[in-house]
Amino acid sequence: MIKVSKGAVSIERDGKKLAADVGAPVQVADRVRTGADGAVGVTLRDNTLLSAGPNSLIVIDKFAYDSVTQDGKMSVGVRKGTLAVASGRIAKRTPESVDFHTPTSILGVRGTEFVIEVEGEGDE
Amino acid sequence: MNKALLFGMASLFLGACASERVVLLPSADGAPGAVVIRDKAGEIRLDQPYAAVKRTLDSNRVYQSSPQEVSERYGPTLAVLPQRPNAYILYFETGGNVLTAESTVALKALRTEIAERPASEVLVIGHTDRVGSVDGNDKLSLKRAELIRGVLIESGVDAGKLETIGRGERDPLVPTADEVDEPRNRRVEINVR
DSSP: OEEEEESSEEEEETTEEEEOOTTOOOOTTOEEEEOTTOEEEEEOTTSOEEEEOTTOEEEEEEEEEOTTTOOEEEEEEEEEEEEEEEOOHHHHHOGGGEEEEETTEEEEEESOEEEEEEESSOOO | OOHHHHHHHHHHHHHHHOEEEEEEEOOTTOOOOEEEEEETTEEEEEOSTTEEEEEETTEEEEEEOOHHHHHHHHHHHHTTSOOOOEEEEEOBOTTSSOBOHHHHHHHHHHHHHHHHSTTOOEEEEEOOOSSSOHHHHHHHHHHHHHHHHHHHHHTTOOGGGEEEEEOTTSSOSSOOOTTOOOGGGSOEEEEEO
16 A cells, blocks of 8 residues: 655556555555656565655555465566665565566565666666 | 767666665565566665665675665665554463453553554454364364454454454464363464554
């Protein structure tokens, strides 16, 4: 769910552009886009915290989490811009089920916090 | 210079400009962490706070970043990282459904936090000790969680914010052998995010 939203932020879902206001849900396959003055903070159900800075395009490729067993998986792509991550329960329990990716690399996570930046013309 | 060569040079220039960077940050709880970056050239592991890698088309440069660089490059990004989730644990008086005095105080703080966090979501997790069967404990833990759910709704929390689950004996606060009576594991944990 979106917890912080500043400036131009939108969610692209099924070809539609939706407002990314605080409280809006974020779903699998959503593309979260920020403009030059935009920034957005998202908390996922496993307590993963994500934030994207200006001119970013982030894609939630996979997310599943069973809050009873705490099993799950996630895969998040940074097409351009910046993404900060504070990893959550899935990364703690089964780090091999979590990845972040850029146009040219895949990141594996061992329960931690980091920033990914993709500069250049990459978009779609 | 022919057009094809010119185009070739232009893409080379663009390729050289495009870059990616990863910076490992110190974790909020101080626990050690690491990020492993895999690309065509191989694998890079960052496992010290502020360890960083800058990747371009033809080179990977590992270096030590700093709080200054992180704040200059990523200040606007980190400024909107959502507030950290918080967890509360509530206990009942023995053999009943009345909260202990301490937990009654904690409940008040919990209600304030739910009200004040932007777009707050609440996960109510019931737990048991390892006395009894796994199935029975799943049911019992859900009952405990539902009891707290009722208390929260009664005290004015919007039911739409609440998810209620029973995690049974899977996630003990104090690990024990099977069939051990452990009061500290008979609890309800409330996670606010």
